[in-house]
Amino acid sequence: MITTDINKAKQSLIHDNIIALPTETVYGLAANAYSESAIKKIFTLKKRPYNNPLIIHIKAASYLNTIACDIPDMGLKLAEKFWPGPLTLVLKKQTHISDLITAGKETVAIRVPNHPIALALLNELTFPLAAPSANPYGSISPTTAAHVLGYFKDELEVILDGGECESGVESTIIGFEDNKPVLYRHGSICIKDIEQIVGKLSITTNNNNKPNAPGMSSRHYAPMTNTYLTNNVTELLKSFSDKKIGLLLFNNKLLNTENIIQEVLSENGNIKEAAQKLYAALHRLDKCNLDIIIAEKFPNKGLGKTINDRLQRAIMK
Numbered sequence: 001m002i003t004t005d006i007n008k009a010k011q012s013l014i015h016d017n018i019i020a021l022p023t024e025t026v027y028g029l030a031a032n033a034y035s036e037s038a039i040k041k042i043f044t045l046k047k048r049p050y051n052n053p054l055i056i057h058i059k060a061a062s063y064l065n066t067i068a069c070d071i072p073d074m075g076l077k078l079a080e081k082f083w084p085g086p087l088t089l090v091l092k093k094q095t096h097i098s099d100l101i102t103a104g105k106e107t108v109a110i111r112v113p114n115h116p117i118a119l120a121l122l123n124e125l126t127f128p129l130a131a132p133s134a135n136p137y138g139s140i141s142p143t144t145a146a147h148v149l150g151y152f153k154d155e156l157e158v159i160l161d162g163g164e165c166e167s168g169v170e171s172t173i174i175g176f177e178d179n180k181p182v183l184y185r186h187g188s189i190c191i192k193d194i195e196q197i198v199g200k201l202s203i204t205t206n207n208n209n210k211p212n213a214p215g216m217s218s219r220h221y222a223p224m225t226n227t228y229l230t231n232n233v234t235e236l237l238k239s240f241s242d243k244k245i246g247l248l249l250f251n252n253k254l255l256n257t258e259n260i261i262q263e264v265l266s267e268n269g270n271i272k273e274a275a276q277k278l279y280a281a282l283h284r285l286d287k288c289n290l291d292i293i294i295a296e297k298f299p300n301k302g303l304g305k306t307i308n309d310r311l312q313r314a315i316m317k
């Protein structure tokens with residue numbers, strides 16, 4: 001059930017149950033990162049394959065050494081600059097970190113969430129939280145407590161309500177290969193801001209055969225409705241004249257379009273606002289019994305890259 005009672009969440013976690021919690025990016029399904037039985041519950045509820053590792057959420061950067069070791073200086077600099085915040089660092093794991101969390105990898109993903117409720121809860125606990133996004137594997141991430149309830153109904157004892165997520169897309173994931181920084185997932189912090197701290201990033205977000213970050217698998221973040229992505233919505237519409245259509249647009253409604261549902265993400269053309277509203281708009285469109293959703297491609301820079309990345313993966317193959 002939906003609640004704001006942090007103590008209920010704490011009790012649930014102490015008893016090895018999983019809860020949903022708000023973060024500044026999306027809602028997460030959280031479990032005691034030191035309890036294998038609790039971690040297994042996440043994989044089962046999400047129907048997530050065991051080869052897809054989880055992110056550990058810690059209360060402050062000072063706890064980094066309890067989870068990771070051999071941390072490159074650049075990693076420390078990034079943590080200092082962006083935590084608490086939507087940056088996930090992939091680092092060499094301490095040996096005691098469960099293989100369930102890391103999918104058997106030698107590395108572990110870690111972040112400090114920047115949400116008052118998530119931080120208040122972490123501060124009440126003696127263990128960190130393993131938490132993937134609170135959606136069934138492959139579907140749209142939740143940005144409200146109601147989205148989580150819609151997915152999991154009575155299966156969660158506690159869904160902590162923290163309102164609408166502030167940034168609305170997942171964290172940016174950075175790892176290190178041969179001591180050089182690598183982007184594993186586009187996210188809430190754009191590449192340019194990361195590069196200001198660490199210099200040029202290499203990008204390995206599209207390799208499905210070697211899923212460094214399986215959240216990058218080709219179909220992910222996907223609505224149930226067949227979805228198209230285009231630079232020219234008006235043109236594509238012509239091929240679907242007899243269909244029930246929903247449009248996902250950046251800043252302008254299309255005129256003279258009867259019977260078409262339109263979601264405009266930011267009337268002022270503010271890319272941050274668009275990212276914040278992206279998943280909620282997709283959730284709404286997906287509930288409208290449409291034949292298809294047509295999404296407009298965003299300007300491919302800054303956060304626009306992250307939005308395009310998610311829309312690309314929302315397309316059914």
Ligand code: TXA
Nearest residue numbers: 025028053054107108109132133170171212213214215
């Ligand atoms: O914003 C977020 O990161 C949200 C909130 C809840 O914190 N969490 C989230 O978790 O998006 P999840 O599990 O949905 O996505 C985590 C991604 C997955 O694509 C996973 O493959 C990748 O992180 N990942 C986890 N451990 C990794 C590792 N050791 N190396 C590379 N990628 C890893």
Ligand code: MG
Nearest residue numbers: 132133141215
């Ligand atoms: Mg996810």
